[in-house]
Amino acid sequence: MAMAFKVATEGMDVREECRKSFMEMKRKRVHRYIVFKIDEISEAVMVDKLGGAAEGYDDLAASLPDDDCRYAVFDFNYVSVDNCQMSRIFFIAWSPIASRIRAKMLYATSKHGLRRVLDGVHYEVQATDPTEMGFDVIKERTK
Numbered sequence: 001m002a003m004a005f006k007v008a009t010e011g012m013d014v015r016e017e018c019r020k021s022f023m024e025m026k027r028k029r030v031h032r033y034i035v036f037k038i039d040e041i042s043e044a045v046m047v048d049k050l051g052g053a054a055e056g057y058d059d060l061a062a063s064l065p066d067d068d069c070r071y072a073v074f075d076f077n078y079v080s081v082d083n084c085q086m087s088r089i090f091f092i093a094w095s096p097i098a099s100r101i102r103a104k105m106l107y108a109t110s111k112h113g114l115r116r117v118l119d120g121v122h123y124e125v126q127a128t129d130p131t132e133m134g135f136d137v138i139k140e141r142t143k
Contacts (some may be wrong), residue, residue, distance in 0.1 A: 012110040013044035019117045021047050025075055026089065026120050029053060033060040036071040036114060038106055045071070045114050057135050067098040069107040071114055073121065076138055088122040088142055091115060097128050 018036060025031040033051035038044070048070060049063050057074060064070050072092040080086045093111055095104050115121065123141045127133035 012038065012106075012113055013042070014114055014117050015044050015046045017047050018045055018114065021050060022073060022118050022120075025073065029075070031075070032056065033063075033072055033074040035060070035063055036073075038069075038103075038110060040106070045110065057138065061130060061133070064094050064096075066096055069096070069099050069103045070094045071107070071111065073118060074138070076142065078139070078142055086142070089120055090138055090141070091118065091121045091124045092133055093124070093126045094133070095126070095128055 018034075021031060021034050025034060030053055031050050032053055032055045034047060035049040035051075036045050037048040039046055051059055051063070057076075060072060060074055064072065072094060074090045074092065075087060076090055077085065077087050093107065095107055115124075125133050125137065125141070
């Protein structure tokens with residue numbers, strides 16, 4: 001059985017694969033993004049999709065469903081005004097209007113537990129439609 005640890009106040013398990021994949025993204029840069037989902041049957045947050053190092057923000061946006069919630073982290077690389085190569089990790093809480101109310105509530109109440117496991121996130125974006133998490137929104141946050 002997959003290893004998980006209980007986030008007591010949120011009532012949702014966060015599988016060890018979530019923390020492990022995040023650390024691979026953060027330290028080894030093997031993933032550009034990670035999409036997480038809640039499995040309602042096992043009551044656990046798990047990895048839904050890993051984006052390879054060569055994938056970009058459009059690939060992440062395309063991997064989010066139109067009618068269900070997800071969490072995602074994205075490693076945004078950019079050049080600062082001082083001409084330095086920089087990297088910032090974004091946490092995205094995706095809750096589209098077309099998703100079920102139960103799913104929206106479950107994701108809203110479980111977000112904090114996953115965030116505690118993902119140590120090193122710089123910014124958070126909450127979005128209900130693609131325009132709220134567009135690439136321009138991500139870029140603007142780093143200024």
